[in-house]
Amino acid sequence: MRLVLLGAPGSGKGTQAQRMQARHGVPQVSTGDLLREAVAAGTDLGRAAKIVMDAGQLVADNIMLGIIRERLARPDAARGFILDGFPRTIVQADGLGALLADLGTPIDAVVLMEIDPEVLQKRLAGRRSCRRCGRVFHIETNPPKPGERCTDGKLHDLFQRPDDNEETVRERLSVYCERTQPLIDYYARKGLLRRIDAAGTLDEVNSRLEAVLASLTSAH
Ligand code: AP5
Numbered sequence: 001m002r003l004v005l006l007g008a009p010g011s012g013k014g015t016q017a018q019r020m021q022a023r024h025g026v027p028q029v030s031t032g033d034l035l036r037e038a039v040a041a042g043t044d045l046g047r048a049a050k051i052v053m054d055a056g057q058l059v060a061d062n063i064m065l066g067i068i069r070e071r072l073a074r075p076d077a078a079r080g081f082i083l084d085g086f087p088r089t090i091v092q093a094d095g096l097g098a099l100l101a102d103l104g105t106p107i108d109a110v111v112l113m114e115i116d117p118e119v120l121q122k123r124l125a126g127r128r129s130c131r132r133c134g135r136v137f138h139i140e141t142n143p144p145k146p147g148e149r150c151t152d153g154k155l156h157d158l159f160q161r162p163d164d165n166e167e168t169v170r171e172r173l174s175v176y177c178e179r180t181q182p183l184i185d186y187y188a189r190k191g192l193l194r195r196i197d198a199a200g201t202l203d204e205v206n207s208r209l210e211a212v213l214a215s216l217t218s219a220h
Contacts (some may be wrong), residue, residue: 001024001026001080001081001082001108001213001215002080002081002100002105002106002107002108003020003081003082003083003107003108003109003110003111003213004083004086004087004107004109004110004111004187005017005082005083005084005085005111005113006110006111006112006113006180006183006184006187007112007113007114007115007198008113008115008117008120008173008176009120009124009169009172009173009176010115010119010120010121010123010124010127010169011113011114011115011120011198012113012115012123012198012202012205013030013085013113014030014032014033014084014085015136015137015202016113016202016205016206016209017030017082017084018135019084019202019206020209020213023081024080024213025079026077026079026080026081026082027076027077027081027082027083028082028084029068029071029072029077029081029082029083029084029086029087029180030084031064031067031083031084031085031086031088032053032084032085033084033134034067034071034211035049035053035059035067036053036161045063045211049063049175053116053162053163054162054163054168055168055171056163056164056168056169056170056171056172056175057175057194058089058175058179061089061091061092062102063087063088063090063152064086064092065092065095065096065099065177066108067095068083068086068092068095068099069099072099072103083096087183088179088180088183089180089183090182090183090186091178093183093186093187102106103173108192108216109192109193109194109212109216110183110187110192110193110194111194111195111196111209111212112184112194112195112196113191113196113198113205114195114197114198115197115198115199116199116215117173119199120169120173121166121169123141124164124169125164125166125169126138126140126141127160127161128157128158128159128160128162129158129161130150130156130158131157131158131159132150132151132152132154132156132157133150133151133152135150135156137156137158139200141201142154142202144158150181194212194215196208196209196212
């Protein structure tokens with residue numbers, strides 16, 4: 001399975017990618033997570049990326065393509081991957097296409113997670129992530145279960161992302177419309193685009209995604 005999840009900030013890409021990773025055994029490749037790891041490690045890339053991310057802007061295409069090339073070369077991506085947050089520009093999509101063509105492993109589908117922008121602000125305002133295991137929660141719609149433990153046996157250590165404040169979210173949405181939405185036509189023209197309604201409960205959205213996967217498998 002080689003899938004791209006496309007959608008606005010807060011549409012649920014990360015949440016659904018984590019579920020599919022657990023169910024199908026292919027890794028979630030989140031460029032946002034990879035950048036946040038670099039920020040936490042205090043590398044040169046991390047320091048430069050933090051300024052861009054905190055402003056709600058996009059990190060340069062050549063840097064992102066380098067990160068993806070390196071990530072997809074790791075052994076766990078050989079059986080497939082779920083790209084979450086990449087590509088985000090036409091240049092990134094062209095670069096990804098060229099990389100996968102070289103490897104002979106094209107994308108199976110690009111799933112667009114469609115949702116009303118008003119819902120996104122609420123989702124992002126209530127989002128919390130675990131500092132240790134990276135799991136994504138929501139204080140109202142998807143809190144950790146009482147007493148639920150992290151992978152290391154301790155309670156989840158939740159934090160709020162610095163770019164989830166109202167002003168930065170507004171900027172991220174505007175960057176999405178300007179730089180990422182053109183990918184909808186780009187992938188539709190290639191016959192790869194599938195659309196799902198990303199509103200509703202986590203389980204409902206997950207079922208729609210699984211239905212798309214099932215349709216791909218039956219088409220092969
Ligand atoms: P990134 O981390 O990729 O952020 P994003 O694309 O803005 O997406 P989010 O992570 O905000 O949202 P999501 O769709 O994953 O939603 P989630 O599942 O968490 O990127 C961050 C920054 O890094 C960028 O701004 C940029 O600077 C840089 N960057 C990253 N990739 C880059 C690239 N390729 N090129 C250049 N720069 C790049 O859900 C959100 C909340 O809603 C959660 O709390 C969740 O629990 C809840 N929720 C989810 N689904 C539901 C549901 N069905 N019902 C109720 N609640 C739900």
